[in-house]
Structure formats: structure tokens, C-alpha cells
Amino acid sequence: MKWHTVYHWMETAKQREFINITTIVEDTVKETGIREGMALVSAMHITSGVFVNDEEEGIKADFMEWAEKLAPFRSDYRHHRTGETNGDAHLKSLLFHHQVMIPVTNGKLDLGPWQEIFYAEFDGRRRKRLLIKVMGE
């Protein structure tokens, strides 16, 4: 069994943004030479998420609107008594979940035809880490 862990620094230009990280995960798996295994892709921050869905501009805009509808920015979150203003980003992170496990079969990411992997930034414009941990043989 091989175990290989890498950390990617993410820094978005916008406060909220979805970044397609499929190629980053793919390249990380290729480096290991692993043919059969799994790759854990996990945000290391509590205001970010990771999810699998469709690389299509319209649906990505729909996702962001939906995030704002179900976990809206509000000034009066209790969390803001600490001086923070990102309570909504914590809720959005829970809604989208912070990690996925990607199966690796025959040396490739075993994704369906439309599945792409996204990093979801809900409190950006600063450096944050993403962990990719590949296991297999």
C-alpha cells in the first residue's frame, strides 16, 4: 500500500467561487503510480467545501444562488460576536460538505461522464489549503 499526501494552496480572486480541481486530483493520482485505490479530497478550512457535479456555467451560478438562499449572509449570526463576518460561509460549507472520496480504477479517476470535482470557496481572497490523500497500490 502506498499513501501519498499533498496540500494545495487555493487563493480565489472572488469572495465566493467554485474552482474545478479535477485536473489537480488527476495529476496527483498519476504522480503516485497507483492503479487501484481511492483519493480523499478534503478542504482544510471551515468556510470551504468540496463537491462533485457538472462543469457548466449555468448550473454553477444556480449553485451559488442556492447557497445564498439556504445559507444567506446575515449580519446578526452569533458567530459575529467574535469579530468575524463569515457565519454564512460556515453554513454554506456544511451544506456542500467539505470532502469527497474519489475512486481510482486502472490508474484513472473513476468518475461518471459528467462528474467533475470542485473546490467551493465561500470566504476567499486569502490562501487556504486543500488536502489530497491518495491510497492504493
Next chain:
Amino acid sequence: MKWHTVYHWMETAKQREFINITTIVEDTVKETGIREGMALVSAMHITSGVFVNDEEEGIKADFMEWAEKLAPFRSDYRHHRTGETNGDAHLKSLLFHHQVMIPVTNGKLDLGPWQEIFYAEFDGRRRKRLLIKVMGE
């Protein structure tokens, strides 16, 4: 370490439906002879989900109503400019999440007394794939 990957074709009669797949996962694990390990159960489509909860008709109807309330069908999702009409199914897929990891202990799915595994179809009536990848020894 053994790695065993199977793909199940799912085709629901209804547009939206929850299918109990506990027996499918159980049988897949038994085939491998694995005693200690984990099974990744993951939808390969972006309008489906996989979750663990209760096999009870009432709660399943409550789940579907809840999905519609939090991620309603609307004609005006931006995604529909592509010609698609299933924007809500993408949102429902995010809400329910597309995968779970099932622990395997002493050759059995290590689930609590009421835990059952469900495939959640939100855009059905066509063939879609479910991946089960078992690892262990």
C-alpha cells in the same frame, strides 16, 4: 489488500425515487470475501444521490417532500439555457450528497440497527450507473 469494483445499472420507473440498495452492497461485499474493510458507494451521475437512513415509507415520503421544498423544480434555472430541465435534480443531488462509505467488519456491513443504504434518483426513467468499490482483506 483486495480492491473490487462493480457498476450497477439503475433505472427507475419514476422521475424521482429512493431505491434501497443495502442488499446490493451486502452481496457485493460477500463476493469479495473481505472481512475487514470499507465499501465506497457512489453515484456516477450528477442528478443522483446516495445516503443512509431509515426504510420506512413515511419518512421516505417526507424526504422527497423536503427535497422539493429546499431544492424545488423551477423552469428558470440558468442551467436550463442549455436545453436541460433538470436543474432541481442537480441541487437535490448536492443536498443528499452523492456517496457514502460503508464500514465492513467481520465480513458484514457494519451498520446500526436502523441504517439502510439508499440510491436517490432525482432525474430518472433512464439508465444510470452506481459504483461500489470495496477495499479490504
Next chain:
Amino acid sequence: MKWHTVYHWMETAKQREFINITTIVEDTVKETGIREGMALVSAMHITSGVFVNDEEEGIKADFMEWAEKLAPFRSDYRHHRTGETNGDAHLKSLLFHHQVMIPVTNGKLDLGPWQEIFYAEFDGRRRKRLLIKVMGE
């Protein structure tokens, strides 16, 4: 490869409560001596969740309020025809998700600076089990 499975009994004083279980997971990993691996932390009940976020009183109160807003207590869930009254707890469990996978690197939980692991009880005041399954070497 080592596989190590433990079950923790959880019993909350309140009906709804978030319990920080980071130390429990940490101790379980240390016992195994595993340096490289992953730990699955998974609720064994269908009215509980497990998630990773921030140990801060304000945000935890915001989470609970948010859970109630998106998955409110109602007397008329169909599930209640069985005699149960906890339909909302099932929905809250889906919203927060019932499991996380924690990476283990150099013998330590590989979490970001603010990440802590929580057990989310939505139907408490009785004994329920949490599974931790560690794999690695």
C-alpha cells in the same frame, strides 16, 4: 494494513446537542499506532450526524438554529404515523451528513488549524453508538 474498529456510546443530556469528539478520534488513532491512514467517523443512528467545523459557541448556536430553519420540527411528518415524533431529526441528519473521513498523516489527525470533529445529536437523551474505523499502517 491494520484495521481497528471501536464503538463509542454517546448519550447527550439535551434533545439536540453538538459534542466535540476530536479527542476521542485522536485517542483512537493513537491506540492503533497507525502513522499513515484514514479514520472513518460515522454515526450508527439515523437521527445523528457527524461533521467537521469550528469549536466556537456562537457558530454552534447558529448551526442549531439553521438546522431548525431548514429541517423544522413539525407534528405532521408522515413518519409520525408510526408513533415516532422525530421526523425533523431524520431530516437534520441528512442535512449535516452522518459521517466524515479523517486523514491520518505522521500519526496525527491531518486537520486544518480550525477544524474540529463534532457528533451532532438531533434526538438525544438516550444511548446511541458512534463508529470509528481506522485503517492504515
